[in-house]
Amino acid sequence: xxxxxxxxxxxxxxxxxxxxxxxxxxxxxxxxxxxxxxxxxxxxxxxxxxxxxxxxxxxxxxxxxxxxxxxxxxxxxxxxxxxxxxxxxxxxxxxxxxxxxxxxxxxxxxxxxxx
Amino acid sequence: xxxxxxxxxxxxxxxxxxxxxxxxxxxxxxxxxxxxxxxxxxxxxxxxxxxxxxxxxxxxxxxxxxxxxxxxxxxxxxxxxxxxxxxxxxxxxxxxxxxxxxxxxxxxxx
Numbered sequence: 001x002x003x004x005x006x007x008x009x010x011x012x013x014x015x016x017x018x019x020x021x022x023x024x025x026x027x028x029x030x031x032x033x034x035x036x037x038x039x040x041x042x043x044x045x046x047x048x049x050x051x052x053x054x055x056x057x058x059x060x061x062x063x064x065x066x067x068x069x070x071x072x073x074x075x076x077x078x079x080x081x082x083x084x085x086x087x088x089x090x091x092x093x094x095x096x097x098x099x100x101x102x103x104x105x106x107x108x109x110x111x112x113x114x115x
Numbered sequence: 116x117x118x119x120x121x122x123x124x125x126x127x128x129x130x131x132x133x134x135x136x137x138x139x140x141x142x143x144x145x146x147x148x149x150x151x152x153x154x155x156x157x158x159x160x161x162x163x164x165x166x167x168x169x170x171x172x173x174x175x176x177x178x179x180x181x182x183x184x185x186x187x188x189x190x191x192x193x194x195x196x197x198x199x200x201x202x203x204x205x206x207x208x209x210x211x212x213x214x215x216x217x218x219x220x221x222x223x224x225x
Contacts, residue, residue, distance in 0.1 A: 040217060042121075042217040045214065045215075048212075058212055100146050100209055100213070101147075102164075103149070103161045104149075104151075104161065104213075106159045106160070108157070109158065
């Protein structure tokens, strides 16, 4: 069974631009969550999607948004990029919705650099 | 949810020694406490988890203990091996979100 796939793996943007990241969950997993990983800050929860609906949201500004498609694939978008948005963005899938329901299966991440 | 404090941020041990990482939390609604291991350049992977109705759980050389009254939980690794070298993240979750600690970089010296 294929794991969680994230694209692109690496990208460089400049301040003010926007970026879209993609995540394909493990087949059969319907929940997709997104995390931002930065040195010293660890993993910070962005949002969780299930059945094309955002179910939970972390404490990030409205510039960060996402969506989920009917095949469970998810995208996240960051508009008006800032230098501080440079990070590794990790996607994770799980069988059921809810942060406390069980194991998250992470992708390898998309490393975003904002210049 | 509230943040999770994780200590220490770095830990170096000799091969064969034990390693202990501690996390504290403040959200009384937390009911799930997983630990993830992230090797250099790789994705985080779940190594053990515990739910709020259990005080201790063990899986071979790894164990986790939970003290709900004091709101802290710990990861214990015994007989450490060089392949245990990685960053370890604790997390706490309630029904709304999952909060991770800042991570502990464990180095096991052969």
